[in-house]
Amino acid sequence: MTPPVLRCRALRKAYGGQVVLDNLDLDVAEHEVVALIGASGSGKSTLLRCVNLLEDLDDGTIHLDGDHITDPRVDPDLVRRRMGIVFQAYNLFPHLRVLDNITLAPIRVHRRPRAEAEAQARDLLARVGLAEKAEDYPDRLSGGQQQRVAIVRALVNSPRLLLLDEVTSALDPELVGEVLTMIRDLKAEGMTMVLATHEMGFAREVADRVCFLDGGRVLEEGPPERVLGEPTEPRTRQFLRRIVEAGRL
Amino acid sequence: MRPTHHHPSPVARQRAAYRRRQTVRSVLVAAASTGVLGTLLVIAVTGAPGWHRVRQSFLDAGIARAALPEVAAGLWLNVRLLVFCALGALAVGLAVSLLRTLRGPVFFPVRALATGYTYTFRGLPLIIVLYVFTLGVPGLRLQGTPPVLVLGGLALVLVYGGYLAEVFRAGIESVHPSQLAAARSLGLTYRQTMRYVVLPQAIRRVAPPLLNDVVALQKDVGLVSLAGPIDAVRAAQIATAETFNYTPYIVAGVLFVLLAIPLIAVTDWVTLRAARRQAAR
Ligand SMILES: Nc1ncnc2c1ncn2[C@@H]1O[C@H](COP(=O)(O)OP(=O)(O)OP(=O)(O)O)[C@@H](O)[C@H]1O
Ligand SMILES: [Mg+2]
Numbered sequence: 001m002t003p004p005v006l007r008c009r010a011l012r013k014a015y016g017g018q019v020v021l022d023n024l025d026l027d028v029a030e031h032e033v034v035a036l037i038g039a040s041g042s043g044k045s046t047l048l049r050c051v052n053l054l055e056d057l058d059d060g061t062i063h064l065d066g067d068h069i070t071d072p073r074v075d076p077d078l079v080r081r082r083m084g085i086v087f088q089a090y091n092l093f094p095h096l097r098v099l100d101n102i103t104l105a106p107i108r109v110h111r112r113p114r115a116e117a118e119a120q121a122r123d124l125l126a127r128v129g130l131a132e133k134a135e136d137y138p139d140r141l142s143g144g145q146q147q148r149v150a151i152v153r154a155l156v157n158s159p160r161l162l163l164l165d166e167v168t169s170a171l172d173p174e175l176v177g178e179v180l181t182m183i184r185d186l187k188a189e190g191m192t193m194v195l196a197t198h199e200m201g202f203a204r205e206v207a208d209r210v211c212f213l214d215g216g217r218v219l220e221e222g223p224p225e226r227v228l229g230e231p232t233e234p235r236t237r238q239f240l241r242r243i244v245e246a247g248r249l
Numbered sequence: 250m251r252p253t254h255h256h257p258s259p260v261a262r263q264r265a266a267y268r269r270r271q272t273v274r275s276v277l278v279a280a281a282s283t284g285v286l287g288t289l290l291v292i293a294v295t296g297a298p299g300w301h302r303v304r305q306s307f308l309d310a311g312i313a314r315a316a317l318p319e320v321a322a323g324l325w326l327n328v329r330l331l332v333f334c335a336l337g338a339l340a341v342g343l344a345v346s347l348l349r350t351l352r353g354p355v356f357f358p359v360r361a362l363a364t365g366y367t368y369t370f371r372g373l374p375l376i377i378v379l380y381v382f383t384l385g386v387p388g389l390r391l392q393g394t395p396p397v398l399v400l401g402g403l404a405l406v407l408v409y410g411g412y413l414a415e416v417f418r419a420g421i422e423s424v425h426p427s428q429l430a431a432a433r434s435l436g437l438t439y440r441q442t443m444r445y446v447v448l449p450q451a452i453r454r455v456a457p458p459l460l461n462d463v464v465a466l467q468k469d470v471g472l473v474s475l476a477g478p479i480d481a482v483r484a485a486q487i488a489t490a491e492t493f494n495y496t497p498y499i500v501a502g503v504l505f506v507l508l509a510i511p512l513i514a515v516t517d518w519v520t521l522r523a524a525r526r527q528a529a530r
Binding site for chain 2: 078081095109
């Protein structure tokens, strides 16, 4: 049997005295889309950053495609090339044109010929309707366009796993749609994804499984209809009730 | 771009005409006030009781002409020193600032050395460093000691390298950590992240203060003449001693300003561009 794309076991991460991840387990199978939900501060971003090895774990292990990536002898740079991560604030490089943002890693990291990398980047941009923005600097783009460029930039490495951290929460409502369409398309193509989100409607539609993070672990998980529709844990119910009151379901 | 056939409305035309009138008015006002102020200044200076004596000893055209070749030859030394010291100090400053960003216990000695360097050479008066290098080092009578000019240049590079290192470091630290995270998440190594993501942004941001320090360096390179080489100011001093007239100093001063104008203009332009870019955000 092939191992899951991502396997997290007994993750623990504390900042100072504050325990953010506490004995957290999570598996993600190939082509699966997992949505992480939970209150602000419940550790969704921290989990994604730990998986991308941007943060050091205090304890626990992470395997990617069966490889132990939290082994201290493993080179994190090599591991990160097998995943993509997109941040809430896009984090595009302001001094590089859209095209150069996307081709930086292929050219410098993967040593691919510039012409080939640029052709691929233009192709990807065209698919998300941004072909004519290739020569622009990021600050000339709208938030939704910047976020789509950031997703393209993460995809250009052909990642095995895509991590998305609240990729729509910095966007105006009318710009959210174009980013969500893009993620829907990625799911249709079979991309394995873990996404942190506050958009329950989106989690319900795109996720195969929803994980509710609370107290530093996955308190409740299952198909979206079940977790969002008939949660069994009182904490999950309380969280969802607040979301409904805020009008976000 | 779609061509637009837009005929301005009467309101827009009135507005444009009004703006044109206003522009003409402000140019006239500026010209008039400059003329009045200039006239007053000339009257005040030339009417001063000592004006005649000052003009003789500071503004003698004949002496100026005679001193010009020597002073200009000295200025050529300033220019060459400036180019080499500016490049050297920029390289040293950048290297030291990068060493100071290295993390991890392996690099502790390098980091400590780099920090010690910036503390020492920013604290030391330039004159003292110059004397130690140009008079002290040759005193050792070592084989292959470079000429005094090179030693003096080295002193300047070390002192200014210390200042520039701090400017570079401020730039590097001004790049938001999320930029580093984004670069590392793409698989770039620490070095590649510095080279392609952090430094280009940092240098753009600190270009104005860097150039400002180069303008200051231009005035300080002349201090190597303390050790013998003849720069523009020293050449003027020699000419002054021969003629008992201070005009050569004025000649040197004018040449210095002429030399600085392009550099200062570039600094202003870069600063303006940086400010615009900031405003565009
Ligand atoms: N670098 C850090 N230093 C100290 N504390 C941190 C750091 N990063 C995160 N934290 C803390 O860890 C906790 C979890 O943060 P995290 O960003 O993972 O939450 P989140 O679930 O993503 O929240 P949100 O929905 O608001 O994005 C928070 O209490 C936060 O204050
Ligand atoms: Mg978060």
